[in-house]
Amino acid sequence: MKLNDLNTNPWTLARRAEKMNPSVIREILKVTEKPGIISFAGGLPSPRTFPVSAFSEACAKVLREDGQAALQYAASEGYGPLREAVASQLPWLVDPAQVLITTGSQQGLDLVAKVLVDAGSRILVETPTYLGALQAFSPMEPEVVSVDSDAEGVDVDDVAAKAGTGASRARFLYVLPNFQNPTGRTMSEARRAALSARAAQLGLPLIEDNPYGDLWFDAPPPLPLTARNPEGCIYLGSFSKVLAPGLRLGFVVAPRHVMPKLLQAKQAADLHSPSFNQRMVAEVMKHGFLDRHVPTIRALYKSQRDAMLAALSKEMAGLGVQWNTPDGGMFLWARLPQGMDAVALLPKAVAKNVAFVPGAAFYADNPDPRALRLSFVTASVDQINTGIAALAEAIREARGA
Amino acid sequence: MKLNDLNTNPWTLARRAEKMNPSVIREILKVTEKPGIISFAGGLPSPRTFPVSAFSEACAKVLREDGQAALQYAASEGYGPLREAVASQLPWLVDPAQVLITTGSQQGLDLVAKVLVDAGSRILVETPTYLGALQAFSPMEPEVVSVDSDAEGVDVDDVAAKAGTGASRARFLYVLPNFQNPTGRTMSEARRAALSARAAQLGLPLIEDNPYGDLWFDAPPPLPLTARNPEGCIYLGSFSKVLAPGLRLGFVVAPRHVMPKLLQAKQAADLHSPSFNQRMVAEVMKHGFLDRHVPTIRALYKSQRDAMLAALSKEMAGLGVQWNTPDGGMFLWARLPQGMDAVALLPKAVAKNVAFVPGAAFYADNPDPRALRLSFVTASVDQINTGIAALAEAIREARGA
Numbered sequence: 001m002k003l004n005d006l007n008t009n010p011w012t013l014a015r016r017a018e019k020m021n022p023s024v025i026r027e028i029l030k031v032t033e034k035p036g037i038i039s040f041a042g043g044l045p046s047p048r049t050f051p052v053s054a055f056s057e058a059c060a061k062v063l064r065e066d067g068q069a070a071l072q073y074a075a076s077e078g079y080g081p082l083r084e085a086v087a088s089q090l091p092w093l094v095d096p097a098q099v100l101i102t103t104g105s106q107q108g109l110d111l112v113a114k115v116l117v118d119a120g121s122r123i124l125v126e127t128p129t130y131l132g133a134l135q136a137f138s139p140m141e142p143e144v145v146s147v148d149s150d151a152e153g154v155d156v157d158d159v160a161a162k163a164g165t166g167a168s169r170a171r172f173l174y175v176l177p178n179f180q181n182p183t184g185r186t187m188s189e190a191r192r193a194a195l196s197a198r199a200a201q202l203g204l205p206l207i208e209d210n211p212y213g214d215l216w217f218d219a220p221p222p223l224p225l226t227a228r229n230p231e232g233c234i235y236l237g238s239f240s241k242v243l244a245p246g247l248r249l250g251f252v253v254a255p256r257h258v259m260p261k262l263l264q265a266k267q268a269a270d271l272h273s274p275s276f277n278q279r280m281v282a283e284v285m286k287h288g289f290l291d292r293h294v295p296t297i298r299a300l301y302k303s304q305r306d307a308m309l310a311a312l313s314k315e316m317a318g319l320g321v322q323w324n325t326p327d328g329g330m331f332l333w334a335r336l337p338q339g340m341d342a343v344a345l346l347p348k349a350v351a352k353n354v355a356f357v358p359g360a361a362f363y364a365d366n367p368d369p370r371a372l373r374l375s376f377v378t379a380s381v382d383q384i385n386t387g388i389a390a391l392a393e394a395i396r397e398a399r400g401a
Numbered sequence: 402m403k404l405n406d407l408n409t410n411p412w413t414l415a416r417r418a419e420k421m422n423p424s425v426i427r428e429i430l431k432v433t434e435k436p437g438i439i440s441f442a443g444g445l446p447s448p449r450t451f452p453v454s455a456f457s458e459a460c461a462k463v464l465r466e467d468g469q470a471a472l473q474y475a476a477s478e479g480y481g482p483l484r485e486a487v488a489s490q491l492p493w494l495v496d497p498a499q500v501l502i503t504t505g506s507q508q509g510l511d512l513v514a515k516v517l518v519d520a521g522s523r524i525l526v527e528t529p530t531y532l533g534a535l536q537a538f539s540p541m542e543p544e545v546v547s548v549d550s551d552a553e554g555v556d557v558d559d560v561a562a563k564a565g566t567g568a569s570r571a572r573f574l575y576v577l578p579n580f581q582n583p584t585g586r587t588m589s590e591a592r593r594a595a596l597s598a599r600a601a602q603l604g605l606p607l608i609e610d611n612p613y614g615d616l617w618f619d620a621p622p623p624l625p626l627t628a629r630n631p632e633g634c635i636y637l638g639s640f641s642k643v644l645a646p647g648l649r650l651g652f653v654v655a656p657r658h659v660m661p662k663l664l665q666a667k668q669a670a671d672l673h674s675p676s677f678n679q680r681m682v683a684e685v686m687k688h689g690f691l692d693r694h695v696p697t698i699r700a701l702y703k704s705q706r707d708a709m710l711a712a713l714s715k716e717m718a719g720l721g722v723q724w725n726t727p728d729g730g731m732f733l734w735a736r737l738p739q740g741m742d743a744v745a746l747l748p749k750a751v752a753k754n755v756a757f758v759p760g761a762a763f764y765a766d767n768p769d770p771r772a773l774r775l776s777f778v779t780a781s782v783d784q785i786n787t788g789i790a791a792l793a794e795a796i797r798e799a800r801g802a
Binding site: 009010011012013014015016017020021042043044045047048050052055056059060063064067068069070071072073074102103104106107110114115116117118119121132135136138139140169171200203204205231232240244245246247248255257258261264265267268269270271272273274275276277 | 410411412413414415416417418421422443444445446448449451453456457460461464465468469470471472473474475504505507508511515516517518519520522533536537539540541570572601604605606632633641645646647648649656658659662665666668669670671672673674675676677678
């Protein structure tokens with residue numbers, strides 16, 4: 001190496017950075033940005049659900065009545081009234097002191113990893129699991145172990161088999177029990193009861209991620225795992241799906257043993273989440289706003305899910321494609337016939353102006369090449385009909401090829 | 402351990418978390434929250450400088466014209482027009498593609514550490530240095546080495562002596578050249594030229610943190626280090642001191658070799674900084690707003706610095722206290738006479754209704770027990786006069802004791 005080269009690139013990357021790769025989904029989303037494409041790929045809430053006028057009023061009020069405080073540095077824990085509002089809306093007894101406001105629930109995952117994961121620590125995840133969680137945990141260099149899972153959630157015996165002992169004892173099991181990203185599946189009441197009991201018996205902490213729980217269609221999902229054993233669980237929530245993602249606000253509910261460390265990690269990460277945004281959301285949430293607003297999101301997303309199910313039944317007939325029926329959330333999980341590969345199908349679909357995310361992106365190991373994730377919330381019903389027909393056509397051609 | 406205990410606390414903390422401690426400053430600020438206290442302790446910009454009405458207009462406009470996009474998920478890099486505005490205001494040629502918008506410049510420090518620091522990696526810092534940087538770097542478990550520093554900045558020969566070789570080669574030197582937190586000192590032009598040349602020769606990357614650079618009083622500070630060698634430096638900037646901290650917006654300017662990894666770390670940390678806040682700031686910055694607004698902050702802070710210097714000259718006469726004269730920023734650095742200890746002085750000062758931060762908090766090692774940091778921007782001129790008199794009285798009593 002010439003001295004000149006050394007001068008040009010003096011940077012030595014950390015080991016974790018060498019392993020970082022661009023998000024597969026991010027790369028896919030770039031491909032799907034061509035004009036006119038119908039995208040079932042992104043995990044974007046429908047912007048029709050954003051309460052723009054409520055935010056306008058809240059902004060004006062916060063700046064008029066409390067502008068200087070809203071624009072000043074603030075406590076790392078979060079804005080008191082927002083922490084209280086979060087605590088009071090959760091279905092178990094939560095002390096607001098156990099609530100930490102985060103810069104989206106993604107940051108909650110980053111903080112959890114910083115506080116609980118050493119290089120080489122074993123952590124357990126569902127099969128498949130949320131890709132963003134894998135990305136957030138990865139910088140702390142865990143050993144990620146996938147737990148067998150079915151339509152009701154993780155296999156509790158496999159959790160016990162993989163929980164490990166001694167130095168290889170898992171630091172936690174990460175689960176997304178309601179309308180999971182990517183599968184849309186929900187952990188049943190029986191599975192929750194069994195997992196909660198077994199985790200307590202094993203001394204296995206649970207990280208429960210619940211960004212979609214409020215988006216149920218016919219009936220609310222069963223009680224959260226954290227409600228069953230608050231001292232053994234960290235619960236992550238988000239305002240992104242019930243209000244809007246662009247404010248980047250989420251929260252963590254953590255037990256007393258962990259909260260002080262999460263708070264210190266939060267302070268080191270970004271001092272605090274935007275005080276202005278926290279006051280806006282606290283203002284919008286007053287007087288039962290969510291009780292009126294969230295049902296409108298549920299109704300919209302249910303009608304979109306129904307449209308996608310109907311289009312799949314019509315267009316996929318005879319193609320050997322399988323799919324599930326999510327009870328809420330934003331995603332539906334489909335499986336191509338034996339021998340087909342969703343990654344290979346994607347460019348053929350994009351050529352027909354429709355996009356999805358290959359399911360392989362969501363597995364910590366042993367990906368299922370036949371799986372694909374379809375979001376039913378961003379596209380309109382007309383687009384869903386056109387897009388599913390195009391997807392069926394792409395599958396038909398790929399089968400014939 | 403009884404099984405019951407195991408069930409109650411199943412949490413194993415990461416090694417880095419065991420080492421996390423509450424911020425000394427945070428604990429001090431709690432002590433100083435008693436009513437009626439005059440605080441020179443916090444690093445809070447004067448809320449009188451926050452352009453509340455400009456933000457009100459910008460909020461309303463963003464939500465009216467672009468509400469759905471402002472509230473949706475967005476690119477991890479940041480909002481294009483804001484990245485362009487940042488690039489165009491910097492005093493060297495910056496491609497907007499090299500600008501990453503962060504959740505405050507504190508997050509820039511977190512991302513830099515994630516991408517560049519392995520456990521045990523040597524990093525160099527000034528003596529003393531910004532406490533928040535030590536906190537942000539600490540989770541990646543570096544070996545932090547303090548470089549000798551004087552009133553003009555780091556000792557360049559000591560940088561070379563401590564840069565290390567082979568596996569112990571320092572990953573970077575972290576510097577805050579303009580109106581440093583905590584000392585208020587500015588790195589001279591001669592020192593910048595020498596450091597820039599020596600760092601390039603050593604292949605030592607520089608992390609240049611510049612939150613206060615726009616807050617100069619009589620003349621702008623010398624050209625940033627990054628402007629002299631953009632491929633060898635990462636530059637961190639902030640909107641907290643020129644607009645408002647409560648929006649939590651800062652930025653990183655990074656060379657091509659490092660930017661993709663910083664971006665991936667950013668995505669894993671919080672997906673992106675709030676799109677709404679980014680659009681608000683881009684809107685406020687239009688039509689040269691900062692060119693009109695920042696001079697008003699400079700004038701205010703200069704008058705407050707002058708008031709504190711005058712009060713110190715008057716009240717500390719004969720007490721053997723030394724202090725410097727910062728050319729900008731928010732902080733002044735003082736030193737108690739031989740034999741006195743700033744930590745021991747603090748409760749005596751608080752008893753007289755005045756607070757400061759003991760300088761010891763800002764040293765990676767070998768703290769100077771006599772140093773203290775005084776912020777001159779949060780208190781009013783009247784409070785500065787009263788508070789410095791009270792501080793002098795506390796020193797007088799402590800000397801006599």
